[in-house]
Amino acid sequence: MPKFSVALALSVATIASGFFLAACDNSSTTNNTATNGQATTASNTSSTTSGAKGLKIGSLLPTTGDLASIGQQMVGSVPLLVETVNACGGVNGEKVSLVEVDDQTDPKAGAAGMTKLATLDKAAGVVGSFASSVSTAAVSIAAQNKVMLVSPGSTSPVFTEKAQKGDYKGYWARTAPPDTYQALALAQLAKKKGFKRVSTVVINNDYGVGFEKAFVQTFEKLGGTVVNKDKPVRYDPKAQTFETEAAAAFAGQPEAVLAVMYAETGSLFLKAAYQQGLTKGVQIMLTDGVKSPSFPEQVGKGSDGKYILSGAIGTVPGSSGKGLEAFNKLWQEKKGGTPGEYAPQAWDAAALLVLAAQAAKDNTGVGIASKIREVAAGPGTEVTDVCEGLKLLKEGKKINYQGASGDVDVDANGDVVGVYDVWTVGDDGKIKVIDKVSPK
Numbered sequence: 001m002p003k004f005s006v007a008l009a010l011s012v013a014t015i016a017s018g019f020f021l022a023a024c025d026n027s028s029t030t031n032n033t034a035t036n037g038q039a040t041t042a043s044n045t046s047s048t049t050s051g052a053k054g055l056k057i058g059s060l061l062p063t064t065g066d067l068a069s070i071g072q073q074m075v076g077s078v079p080l081l082v083e084t085v086n087a088c089g090g091v092n093g094e095k096v097s098l099v100e101v102d103d104q105t106d107p108k109a110g111a112a113g114m115t116k117l118a119t120l121d122k123a124a125g126v127v128g129s130f131a132s133s134v135s136t137a138a139v140s141i142a143a144q145n146k147v148m149l150v151s152p153g154s155t156s157p158v159f160t161e162k163a164q165k166g167d168y169k170g171y172w173a174r175t176a177p178p179d180t181y182q183a184l185a186l187a188q189l190a191k192k193k194g195f196k197r198v199s200t201v202v203i204n205n206d207y208g209v210g211f212e213k214a215f216v217q218t219f220e221k222l223g224g225t226v227v228n229k230d231k232p233v234r235y236d237p238k239a240q241t242f243e244t245e246a247a248a249a250f251a252g253q254p255e256a257v258l259a260v261m262y263a264e265t266g267s268l269f270l271k272a273a274y275q276q277g278l279t280k281g282v283q284i285m286l287t288d289g290v291k292s293p294s295f296p297e298q299v300g301k302g303s304d305g306k307y308i309l310s311g312a313i314g315t316v317p318g319s320s321g322k323g324l325e326a327f328n329k330l331w332q333e334k335k336g337g338t339p340g341e342y343a344p345q346a347w348d349a350a351a352l353l354v355l356a357a358q359a360a361k362d363n364t365g366v367g368i369a370s371k372i373r374e375v376a377a378g379p380g381t382e383v384t385d386v387c388e389g390l391k392l393l394k395e396g397k398k399i400n401y402q403g404a405s406g407d408v409d410v411d412a413n414g415d416v417v418g419v420y421d422v423w424t425v426g427d428d429g430k431i432k433v434i435d436k437v438s439p440k
Helices: 007-016 068-074 077-087 107-120 132-144 158-164 179-192 206-221 243-249 263-275 295-299 324-334 343-360 365-377 386-394
Strands: 003-005 033-036 044-047 056-061 097-102 125-128 148-151 172-174 197-203 233-235 256-260 283-286 313-317 381-383 399-401 420-425 431-438
Touching: 056 077, 056 107, 056 343, 068 263, 068 343, 077 097, 077 324, 077 343, 077 386, 097 107, 107 125, 107 132, 125 132, 125 343, 132 148, 132 158, 132 172, 132 206, 148 343, 148 365, 158 172, 172 343, 172 365, 179 206, 179 256, 179 283, 179 313, 179 420, 179 431, 197 206, 197 243, 197 263, 206 233, 206 256, 233 243, 243 263, 256 263, 263 295, 324 343, 343 365, 343 386, 343 399, 365 399, 381 386, 386 399
Parallel strands: 003 431, 056 097, 056 125, 125 148, 148 172, 197 233, 197 256, 256 283, 283 313, 381 399
Antiparallel strands: 033 044, 044 097, 313 420, 420 431
């Protein structure tokens, strides 16, 4: 695939100080026993084992709510990792157990779920969350209880800022890059397409507002104009009708509209815009929050029988790690088909938790936090196979884990740098990747 470079990567540091928060995640397990969520009336919980004395990890991911369509694509990554690890001897001589919580794409449910995982389930590490707003609610609880939280999809630049200030005390990391880079990628993509006048519409939460600010600053530096900069369109995450917001977003004759949304509400918005005749001749630009195979169908077809989203383009954190081929093969063997969006990032998040616990010879959050950067980016033998990594660590050797999503070189702020896939919606409603962009 052809690549183009985001030349403005050097502006990341100055842009990041003005941002907010981001996107997604989820997982499922084998041999689950359903239990009642004690910390929230709506939080669904399942567990692989009970009363286990070995390493216990959790997942805090959205299988319901506005991000369910993407969260459900990741279902399976964390339990698949646990199953794989237990088949090759576990961690520190014991099997790993997993407790799964549905965060419902809701900060309150996420906070309640994190509280349960930390205080009742005594999880040492948690994979989650996907929505940045949910991770924001969960990370302070995790840090307070010394639980290592690794998100496969919360991409807000604010996490970087707070980590720099020491707010998380080392109990935060992520396997997806910050939206600082995705905003750069989309702004560069808009310029490459020749767009000079773009408007924005975003979901009014940490993810949407942060992305909007990043894009506006970057696109203006490239010489573009954001026509609604002074009157940004930010829609209520709980809204069900969008006629007024759609009219405002497409006003001012933009050549393209950047829509930063979640799938459930985003589909209603775009359908409303089409029904008002606003989308004709305007390029729709989308982000990772809506990239799921079902999204074009959710938005629907027009009166001419064609998909409303036909021709839309977008970006999403890609997966290009040395371990990707093996992960895809394992998924095919165990589950059939191919992994969905963010499944590799969720696998890598869980892998880092178990590898760090083995490196520390300690099944606690303190132990994991002390070794997670070392197994992710330190000196040592490069490994893509988690079982090989565990074996070397048991022998007292050092490793450098190379993941399915990327090299997952976690830095002092818990960040990684990745590549982005550029995708489009075909006339048949199918999503396909057509390019890659790197912020490096």
